[in-house]
Amino acid sequence: VTRPATPELPYPDAFEATLIDIFERQIVFNQVLGLKVLAARPGDIRGRFAMRDDLIGTRAHHRLHGGVTASILDTMGGLAITVGIAANHTGDTPEQLAQRFTRMGTIDLRVDYLRQGLGRHFDVTAETVRLGGRVGSAQMRMHNDEGVLIATGTAAYIVS
Amino acid sequence: VTRPATPELPYPDAFEATLIDIFERQIVFNQVLGLKVLAARPGDIRGRFAMRDDLIGTRAHHRLHGGVTASILDTMGGLAITVGIAANHTGDTPEQLAQRFTRMGTIDLRVDYLRQGLGRHFDVTAETVRLGGRVGSAQMRMHNDEGVLIATGTAAYIVS
Amino acid sequence: VTRPATPELPYPDAFEATLIDIFERQIVFNQVLGLKVLAARPGDIRGRFAMRDDLIGTRAHHRLHGGVTASILDTMGGLAITVGIAANHTGDTPEQLAQRFTRMGTIDLRVDYLRQGLGRHFDVTAETVRLGGRVGSAQMRMHNDEGVLIATGTAAYIVS
């Protein structure tokens, strides 16, 4: 997993470490799902989680439950918007940033289930399509470990 | 929890018991979420789950993770469509019905997060808006234990 | 077409007349579609439009174009939110209200096409599901002149 250089952005490594901690551990349900955040930088939002028996939709087919997909897509889209807000306010103190984040929330989420959720692990990327003063929009994609596109998502977030 | 009489439908209690078993236990992730199916009959699709520490989005606010909401809404919409298919094919053998269900799947899901996911437990209802030969559409609603509407959902399902 | 009494709300008839004028005439594209607003009051948001040759999707089938459906659903949902804002600010001057409306906009829209758009005219209702300080959510339904449900919609609106 390589990280593209984004030298033009004064985006501190400490931000990324803090966001990864929040999204992997403080958002408790993400921990239940086993989400690992691989990158949380402008233009590079990536996560991964492993298939597990308790994430499947039916015993017979051993396919991922659609709700797991929706959970991860919502989370990674929210991470993209969070990173975008942080990148727009690099002069903020951590307290000011934390205050901004408490006003954030998902307005709505759409998930398209394109193929059966089969795989050993799943990779999710998210892209901020638009970040305005009031609303942000993100698009997400989930591939399995063979690179097959399993699902896409779109979500709107309130940001202030 | 009372169940409205639906005497006109030859909908066997055994169907309902089987569906409840599938949705509560065989769909493993529903078990992780603690979903209880209260009713799985035509015109009466209801479930409930309790708030738990491992379902929250952030430690600070003790709000439900949006992915939990999405998971439960998707599941209950799928249950509504499943019941609709069963009700349309009451002459089927259990094997024929099981065969029908393997061809079912969620096409896409929209969730609207209307209010913060605060509550001791959450009640979800689902309604089949349309069930055709190829596609079904369901709408879902989630209230907390004080009757506050927390989220709504709409989903499309492929049915054959 | 009867109008339910809403005596508890100090909702002036002049508001309704103004909103009907805005939505039927000032929103020019609604005039192209031939939308008539039948009611624009809290709890009663209704519109109607006639089938016309220039609204069809294909000459062969004489079915409504899906975009017409989407246009009308978006408009009627926006009307529901507009009425909700007006009802929450009955002390406002017309200028203050107009100022509020300029900050409004559709964030996103989902349309479910349930049945073929066949009919002589179509009736659309909208319901405000939630109206907060920042975001509003509405659900819409479109029936044909025989009472068949043709489409449903859900939309989120920014309100300030």
Place this chain on the structure above:
Amino acid sequence: VTRPATPELPYPDAFEATLIDIFERQIVFNQVLGLKVLAARPGDIRGRFAMRDDLIGTRAHHRLHGGVTASILDTMGGLAITVGIAANHTGDTPEQLAQRFTRMGTIDLRVDYLRQGLGRHFDVTAETVRLGGRVGSAQMRMHNDEGVLIATGTAAYIVS
């Protein structure tokens, strides 16, 4: 407007001409909107329409009505799926293809309104994200004449 070469696909120019005729003229409402299809080939689905006074949402702001955006996005996504079906069945007679298309329809559509619909004309592209035997999924983007992303869309289509 240049067209990328797709020499590997036995996709006849006559198909493209026929589809352009269908989408520009036989789908009557597209004619009302003034849609011009610039490309209807696998991997290259593009359309354009000019701003006009009768397409605006409000006289005061001269912004595109959201329904126009939804109409064009739905149409161009449907064109992408149609092209995908044609490309998968190049051995079909025109009658067989026409038969396939009559079974097609939009299941549901999501539109995200990212920025105000201001511009002299608007360019729309569509991409088939997934085309299966029963359901297809497309994503669409609309830019104004200055290259600003105005709206995105996602739609599911029934294909057989």
